[in-house]
Amino acid sequence: MLIIKRTLCKYALPILLIMGILITGLYSPVMAVYGGINLVTPVSAPVNAGYLYAEKLTSSSTYGHHGIDFAAASGSDVYAAYTGKVVTKADLGGDSYGKYIIIESNHPNYAGVKFYHLYAHLSDYSDCPAVNQTVYQGNKIAESGSSGNVTGPHLHFEIRMGTNSWYSQRNPEGLLSRSTSDGYGGVLGEVRTSGGSWARYKRISGATKGTDVNYGASYSYFIMANGNPFPDEASYGINYYIARATTGNKTLSYDYGARTQNVTIYANTDYKVNTIYLP
DSSP states (O other): OOHHHHHHHHHHHHHHHHHHHHHTTOOOEEESSSGGGOOSSSSSSSSSEOEEEEEETTOOSSSOSSEEEEEEEEEEEOOOOOEEEEOOOOOOOOOOTTEEEEEEEEEETTTOOOEEEEEEEEEEOSSSSSSSSSOTTOEEEEEEBBOOOOOOOOEEEEEEEEESGGGGEEEEHHTTTTSSOOOOOOOEEEETTTTBOOOOEEEEEEEETTTTTTTTTTEEOOOOSSSTTTTTTHSSSSSEEEEEEEEEEEEEEEETTEEEEEEOOOOOOOOEOOOOOOO
8 A cells, every 4th residue: 555655656746747738738827927027016006007019999000008007196106116227317398208217227137138117297206316326126216197298197107128219118017917916817929920930010909908997998919010029039938918908718819810819818827828820
């Protein structure tokens, strides 16, 4: 009897591993999108507009929302999401970002690689150090407001990965673990051309995000057209990430129906789904 128990124990782990592979099927759980930089939430407020890099299905615009919006009342304290150097502290008046701050930080997992976090539509940024000075994670840097081109007070928050440019934006929700909380889920994956190269500027639709009141509930997400590939493609093997999506069975459509994929979005979990090769 003792020998039988030992034999079962010997094979238990491989059997469980095989069962796990069979059960998960097409899906691979992802523990930390974008390497787990572990940003702190910059303001105590819910997200009411997520990262789109695209528009809602009824929009004709080719640009989308390149950050996330926190529904923060004017005057709410804004904190540095990560330690870094202030590289921009500017006021555009009634245009664009209004009063905004950009902080440059060192990526914790890649020597020499920088990432940038942007805070916009501020009412006051007197607590932020001057340009080229260091600010520490969790320090108050500003107060939220409605400066710039906005319809109401909120905090607009962006991540720029690798370079401080418009085309280097990445989804902050992955770094803040916004998708893996509150009962929502995330879907991420690869879209490639028929020749195997990374696809550019292709539409993905079919996910729903009921919390994003500023943009409706159904989204079409566009893969970045001219973006710096770091780190999504080379380091993480993904070029799209749809976060804070409602759970359940969904059919994702790629490039206006050129390919489709049935996926299941699980609560409080990010999943990497099958690679799609476009015709």
